[in-house]
Amino acid sequence: MPVSASPPADAGRQSEPPADVAALIPLVRRIVEARVGNHPAADDLVQETLVRVLAAASRVEPGLLEPYAIVTARNVIASLWRQADRQRRNQHRVVDLRPAEEPDEQVLAVEEQSAVAQALARLSDREREALVAHEVAGEDTHALASQTGSTPGAVAAQLNRSRARMRVEYLLALENADPPTERCRPVLLALSSGDRRRQREVDAARHVLECDLCARLSQPLMERGQQRDDEVHISVTSDADVVAARQGARELASRLGFRATDLTILATAVSEVTRNIVRFAGSGEVVVELVERPRRGVRVTARDTGPGIHDVEQALADGYSTNAGLGLGLPGARRLMDEFAVVSEPGHGTTVTMTKWLQEG
Amino acid sequence: MTPGPALVSILRQGAYLIASVHTALDDSQMVRFQDDLIGEIGRARSRGVIIDVAALDVLDSFGSNTLRSIAEMARLRGAVTVIVGIQPDVALAMVKLGMGTGSVPTALDLEEGLEYLDRHVQHSPAASARGGERSR
Ligand SMILES: [Zn+2]
Numbered sequence: 001m002p003v004s005a006s007p008p009a010d011a012g013r014q015s016e017p018p019a020d021v022a023a024l025i026p027l028v029r030r031i032v033e034a035r036v037g038n039h040p041a042a043d044d045l046v047q048e049t050l051v052r053v054l055a056a057a058s059r060v061e062p063g064l065l066e067p068y069a070i071v072t073a074r075n076v077i078a079s080l081w082r083q084a085d086r087q088r089r090n091q092h093r094v095v096d097l098r099p100a101e102e103p104d105e106q107v108l109a110v111e112e113q114s115a116v117a118q119a120l121a122r123l124s125d126r127e128r129e130a131l132v133a134h135e136v137a138g139e140d141t142h143a144l145a146s147q148t149g150s151t152p153g154a155v156a157a158q159l160n161r162s163r164a165r166m167r168v169e170y171l172l173a174l175e176n177a178d179p180p181t182e183r184c185r186p187v188l189l190a191l192s193s194g195d196r197r198r199q200r201e202v203d204a205a206r207h208v209l210e211c212d213l214c215a216r217l218s219q220p221l222m223e224r225g226q227q228r229d230d231e232v233h234i235s236v237t238s239d240a241d242v243v244a245a246r247q248g249a250r251e252l253a254s255r256l257g258f259r260a261t262d263l264t265i266l267a268t269a270v271s272e273v274t275r276n277i278v279r280f281a282g283s284g285e286v287v288v289e290l291v292e293r294p295r296r297g298v299r300v301t302a303r304d305t306g307p308g309i310h311d312v313e314q315a316l317a318d319g320y321s322t323n324a325g326l327g328l329g330l331p332g333a334r335r336l337m338d339e340f341a342v343v344s345e346p347g348h349g350t351t352v353t354m355t356k357w358l359q360e361g
Numbered sequence: 362m363t364p365g366p367a368l369v370s371i372l373r374q375g376a377y378l379i380a381s382v383h384t385a386l387d388d389s390q391m392v393r394f395q396d397d398l399i400g401e402i403g404r405a406r407s408r409g410v411i412i413d414v415a416a417l418d419v420l421d422s423f424g425s426n427t428l429r430s431i432a433e434m435a436r437l438r439g440a441v442t443v444i445v446g447i448q449p450d451v452a453l454a455m456v457k458l459g460m461g462t463g464s465v466p467t468a469l470d471l472e473e474g475l476e477y478l479d480r481h482v483q484h485s486p487a488a489s490a491r492g493g494e495r496s497r
Contacts, residue, residue, distance in 0.1 A: 239387035246419060247385065264419060264450040268458055271421040275388065329422050332458040 021054055024069045028053075031073045041080060049073040064117050066132055071113050111174065119169035127162040134159055164193035171217045183207050184214050191221045206351065209285065209305050230290040236274055236304075237283045245274040245286040252288050253298045256358055266298060266356050269336040272329030273302040273352045281306025281349060297338070297357040308346035316342065369394050371401050377478055378405060378440075379471070381413040391427045399434050407440050409478035413471060415446030425460040432465040441481050443467065445474040 025046070032045045039045075053069045120128055130148075133139045141152040141159070148155070168188045172179065179185055187207045190198040199205070208218050232248040234241060246267040253266055270286065277284040284304030291299050309315045315330050330352070334340040339355040368390055371380045380398050402410060412428065414420065420428070432442035444467045447455075455461060466481075468474040 239389045243385050243387045243418075250418070261450040261453055264448075265454045265457060268419045268421050268454040271419055271423075272458070275421070275423060278388075332422055332460070335459060336454065336457050 020065055021050065021057055024053060024066060025050065027066065028069055028073050031070060032077065035074075035077050036080070045073070045076050045080060049076045052076065064120060067116050067120055068113060070135075071116055075112075115170050115173040118173035119166050122169040123162060123165060127158075127165070130155070130159060131162045131166065161193060164189055167192045167221060168217075171220060175213070175217070177213055180213060181207075181211060184211060187211075187214055188217055188221065191218050205285070205287065205301070206303055206305075206349070209303060209349070232288045234274075234286045234288075235283075236277045236286055236302075239278060241286075242271055242274045242278060245288075246270040248286075249288045249298065249300060252290060253356070256290055256296060256298065258298070258356075258358060262356060262359065265336045266300075269333040269354060269356075270300055270302075272333040272336075273300070273354070276329055276350075276352075277302060277304045277306070280304070284349070291355070295357050296360070297355050299353065299355045300337075302352040303349065304351075305349040308348055309342070309344040309350055310346050312342045312344050369397070371398060373401075373405050373407070376406075376408040376482070377475070378402060378407045378410045379413065380410065381416075383416050385416075385418040386424075388423050391424060395427055395431050395434075398431060399438070402435055402438050402440050409482045410435050410440050410442045411471065411474040411478065412442065412444045413446045413474075414444060414451075415448065415470075417451065420447065420451050420455050420460070422458065422460055425455060425458075425462065429463050429465055432462075441478060443474045443477045445470055 028046050028049045032042050032049070036042050036045065049069065049072050052072050053065065056068065056072075057065065120131075123131065130144060133144060134141070141155040144150075145152045145155045150158075168185065171188075179188075183202065184207070186202045187199075187204045190202050190204050191208075208215050230252070232252050234245040234248050236242070236245060249270040250263050250267045253263055258266070270288070274286050277286070281304030284302065284306070287301045287303075289299050289301075291297050316334060317331065330342065333352070333354065337354040338357050339353075341353045342350065343353075344350040366383070368384055368386060369380060369382050371378055373379075378398070378401055380394075382394070386394065398410070398412075401407070410431075412431065414428070417424065428444055432444075435442045442465060444462055444465055446469075447462075447467055466477060468477050
């Protein structure tokens with residue numbers, strides 16, 4: 001598809017693309033090449049993208065043309081792959097049955113673009129400018145730092161925060177949702193940035209258990225983040241999850257070189273605290289992670305949104321478990337692990353954190 | 362019968378039942394195992410029961426308690442229970458947890474378990490004759 005084919009008839013512009021769209025060519029070319037390489041269709045894809053951006057230029061808010069171009073390029077590339085698929089499926093047919101573009105795909109693309117625009121609009125001017133300069137105009141952190149009298153490291157950190165915010169706002173716009181609580185945005189931001197210290201500070205994991213919206217959004221946020229291979233999450237609702245949790249813990253810990261004895265001790269403790277979730281809270285989650293500091297080991301966090309434990313001291317006392325139902329297994333799990341802490345808020349739930357250190361040498 | 366590979370098996374061998382756990386069991390599977398085994402003790406009029414737990418990944422508070430109640434119920438029905446195959450690391454974790462098998466006897470493996478039963482089950486003529494009366 002030649003680019004000269006259909007410049008929009010609007011405005012008194014010349015047949016050359018307007019300067020701001022022409023400026024997008026290197027960017028679009030970079031995106032296309034990054035995705036399709038030297039595919040014979042690469043030039044066509046660049047041109048197709050520019051045609052679409054040109055057609056929409058008058059409707060796109062000023063300053064948002066670059067992000068619009070990025071999204072458009074991605075959509076154009078995606079539909080090339082889909083067409084290639086269809087062609088492969090239909091190649092035995094004499095007649096080309098390809099529809100021009102499926103209507104739902106168009107709707108999706110429009111929604112996606114408007115979500116990007118909304119997300120960008122929610123960033124501060126400075127954030128937006130830096131993000132666009134870096135992602136779109138390709139300015140590196142050194143250049144940006146010297147422009148703003150900052151350091152490349154600080155610029156990179158700020159860019160990461162802006163990207164994290166952008167992702168959160170994009171998802172909120174796509175869902176067309178207003179966060180139901182004050183805590184939602186800080187939690188989503190912490191998840192989006194992958195900052196684990198911050199996640200603990202805002203108690204993100206607990207909020208995600210309690211808040212449906214954040215639970216839903218946390219999935220795409222964490223998926224795109226680093227797929228951690230030193231952590232397993234088991235959501236807990238039934239007896240079978242108790243087995244899944246203790247086996248997940250055993251598997252992860254075995255990678256660190258725990259002895260068989262310690263693996264069984266760990267699995268037994270995980271079994272106890274996970275069963276407590278099923279029995280007394282109904283649902284919750286168990287997170288098992290490898291830790292490096294202060295020593296190498298495995299940390300297990302078991303959270304629920306149950307009724308909570310009114311007297312944690314008593315629940316941890318030996319003998320208590322045999323007389324009352326609540327807290328069953330806690331004293332035992334404590335004896336099995338090296339570190340053990342229970343935080344419980346009546347009416348909100350309980351968090352058990354426990355650690356087993358690797359016996360080295 | 363549930364589809365898929367059996368989680369447990371219960372076999373009659375003369376006046377004894379040999380129950381083997383083939384994989385990690387969750388609590389409800391453990392309870393079903395208990396019910397099935399107690400039912401079978403009644404049907405078979407068994408005098409001795411061997412429970413082989415070598416394939417269990419852990420024996421936590423619930424698992425240990427269930428084994429104890431199986432043994433207690435079996436005793437009330439006139440059968441002696443012995444648990445075999447507790448792995449050394451599982452045993453250590455049980456001790457650290459503060460659990461044990463209580464008064465339930467344990468043996469190293471199936472062979473020792475059978476020897477234990479032979480020593481502790483009274484082989485009265487009535488008891489040995491019972492095997493033949495099963496079908497009525
Ligand atoms: Zn929320």
